[in-house]
Amino acid sequence: MTLAPTEQFSVRRAPSVAAVALPPRGQFIGGEFVPSRSALTEEVENPATGEAIASVACGSVEDVDAAVAAAVAAKDAWAGTTPKERSEVLHRIANIIEANRTELEQLESANTGKPAAVAEDDVSSAIDTFRFTAGAARTLTSLAAGDYAEGHTSVIIREPVGVVGVITPWNYPLLMAAWKIAPVLGAGNTMVLKPSEQTPLSTLKLAELIADEVPAGVLNIVTGSGGVVGQRISEHPDIDLVAITGSVGSGQKVAAAASSTVKRVHLELGGKAPVIVFDDADLVAAAQGVRAAGFWNAGQECGAACRILVHESVAEEFTELLVREVRAMVIGAPGAGDDVELGPMISAAHYRRVLAGLEDVRREGHTIAVGGHALEAPGYFIEPTVVTDVPAGAPITRTEIFGPVVSIETFSTDAEAVERANETVYGLAASVWTASSSRSLGVPRRLDFGTVWVNSHLVIASEVPWGGFKGSGYGRDLSLYALEDFSRTKHVMLNRGA
Known part of the structure; x- marks a missing residue:
C-alpha cells in the first residue's frame, strides 16, 4: 500500500487567552472553603500554553481526616432523608450547572485544553447525569416482601453504604465528579472527593456553586496528591467504600490500601x-x-x-x-x-x-x-x-x-x-x-x-451502565447499577408468631 507523505499539521491559536472565574482557595470541608492544614501548594497550568493559571493546596492527612469527620457527622441526617428530598437536591444541582455552563466550560477548557465541543459535551453530560440520577434514585426496586420461610415475612431494604471516598481523574474532571457525586448522594451517602491534582478547578468551582444546596458535610473535597490524599482516603477506617476512576496502577494501589479495613472498592480503570x-x-x-x-x-x-x-x-x-x-x-x-x-x-x-x-x-x-x-x-x-x-x-x-x-x-x-x-x-x-x-x-x-x-x-x-472486566476493574457507573453499587442490601425477617 502506498500513502502520500505525512502532511504538516499546525496548531491554531486563540487570538487571546480568555480570563476564567477561578474557585476559592482552600479545601471544601463541612460546607465551606477552609484553609488547608498544609502550607504546600501546586501550580495548575493550561496545557495549551504551559502557563500557570492557579495554585491549589497540596492537602495533608489531617485535611482528609477533617473531611471524613465532617462526612461522618452529616451521614445520619442525610441517610434519613427521603429519596424525594435527595432527588430535589440533585435536580437543583443540575439546574445550577445549566445556569453556569459557560463559566464551567471555559474553566474546564482552560485547565485541560479541551476544544469547545468536548467541554460542551462534558458539561451537558454532567447535567444529564444529575437529572437522570435524580429520577432513578426514586425508583430503586428489589425482591418483593413475602413469606419465604414459614411463619416469617421478609423485607429487603436498600441502605446507604455510609461515607464514600472518591478519586477522580484528570481527563474528565467535572464529568467524572458528576458520575460519582450524583449516585453517591442519590443513594443517601456522604462523601469525600479528591480531584486530580492536575485538574481540580472545575470540581472546586462546582462545590462553590452548589454549597447552599447540599447540607454541610455531605460533600467534601480535598485537593492534593494520590500518594498522600488518595492513600489516606483509601485506608481511612471511617470510609466505608472507595471509588476511583483512573489507571490500572492507581486502582491497584487503592484496592491494596482499602483491604486493610476490608472496605468495598469500585474501580473504573484503563x-x-x-x-x-x-x-x-x-x-x-x-x-x-x-x-x-x-x-x-x-x-x-x-x-x-x-x-x-x-x-x-x-x-x-x-x-x-x-x-x-x-x-x-x-x-x-x-x-x-x-x-x-x-x-x-x-x-x-x-x-x-x-x-x-x-x-x-x-x-x-x-x-x-x-x-x-x-x-x-x-x-x-x-x-x-x-x-x-x-x-x-x-x-x-x-x-x-x-x-x-x-x-x-x-x-x-x-x-x-x-x-x-x-x-x-x-x-x-x-x-x-x-x-x-x-x-x-x-x-x-x-x-x-x-x-x-x-x-x-x-x-x-446515563440510562445504561459503564464499567469493565478484567484489568479494567469492577463496579458500574451511570444507570440504576451505579445506585446499587453505592448502596447495600439488608434483609429484615419478621416472625409473625412472636
Whole structure:
C-alpha cells in the first residue's frame, strides 16, 4: 500500500487567552472553603500554553481526616432523608450547572485544553447525569416482601453504604465528579472527593456553586496528591467504600490500601478498546467513527477507539479512508474556533510519555502513515497519528498510550478477530462494525468487554451502565447499577408468631 507523505499539521491559536472565574482557595470541608492544614501548594497550568493559571493546596492527612469527620457527622441526617428530598437536591444541582455552563466550560477548557465541543459535551453530560440520577434514585426496586420461610415475612431494604471516598481523574474532571457525586448522594451517602491534582478547578468551582444546596458535610473535597490524599482516603477506617476512576496502577494501589479495613472498592480503570472492522462493514462510516472516537479528547479517553482490527481483504481501503479522515482534523487551543477537534496532552509529563510511546513504535518497525510528531510550542500538542503494519502481539496492541494514536492490524477469520481482540489485560470497551445481523448479535457475546458497540463507538447514555472486566476493574457507573453499587442490601425477617 502506498500513502502520500505525512502532511504538516499546525496548531491554531486563540487570538487571546480568555480570563476564567477561578474557585476559592482552600479545601471544601463541612460546607465551606477552609484553609488547608498544609502550607504546600501546586501550580495548575493550561496545557495549551504551559502557563500557570492557579495554585491549589497540596492537602495533608489531617485535611482528609477533617473531611471524613465532617462526612461522618452529616451521614445520619442525610441517610434519613427521603429519596424525594435527595432527588430535589440533585435536580437543583443540575439546574445550577445549566445556569453556569459557560463559566464551567471555559474553566474546564482552560485547565485541560479541551476544544469547545468536548467541554460542551462534558458539561451537558454532567447535567444529564444529575437529572437522570435524580429520577432513578426514586425508583430503586428489589425482591418483593413475602413469606419465604414459614411463619416469617421478609423485607429487603436498600441502605446507604455510609461515607464514600472518591478519586477522580484528570481527563474528565467535572464529568467524572458528576458520575460519582450524583449516585453517591442519590443513594443517601456522604462523601469525600479528591480531584486530580492536575485538574481540580472545575470540581472546586462546582462545590462553590452548589454549597447552599447540599447540607454541610455531605460533600467534601480535598485537593492534593494520590500518594498522600488518595492513600489516606483509601485506608481511612471511617470510609466505608472507595471509588476511583483512573489507571490500572492507581486502582491497584487503592484496592491494596482499602483491604486493610476490608472496605468495598469500585474501580473504573484503563482500557485498550479494539475496533473490529469486518469485510462487510461500511468502511466510510467506520473510518469516520474512528476519527471521532479514537481522537476524542485527544485520545485521552479510556474507551477510545485506539486499536483497529480490520479484515485483510478491506485493510488497504479502510486505512486510506482513515488516513484521509485524520489528515483533515483541526488542531487548536481553546478559543481557536468551534471546528477544533484536537487539543493538547494534559501535562508536560504526559506529553513526554506519549512521545516515548511513539518512539517505541518506530523502534518496533511499524509504519506511521500519518502524524507521529510533536507540534510547535507553546503547549503539549501531538499530531493525530495512525500506525499501520502492526503484527499480532506487538506492544502497541497491549499498551494504553492514552493519546492521539490509533493502530491498525489485520485478521483473516471471525474467530481470529475475537481471539485477538480478547488478548488484552483490559476489558472496558470494544466495537464491532458489520452489516451482518448474525455478527451483530453473536460477536459481542464473545468479546470480554463491559461495553460493546455495534456500528458505533463511544456513545454513552446515563440510562445504561459503564464499567469493565478484567484489568479494567469492577463496579458500574451511570444507570440504576451505579445506585446499587453505592448502596447495600439488608434483609429484615419478621416472625409473625412472636
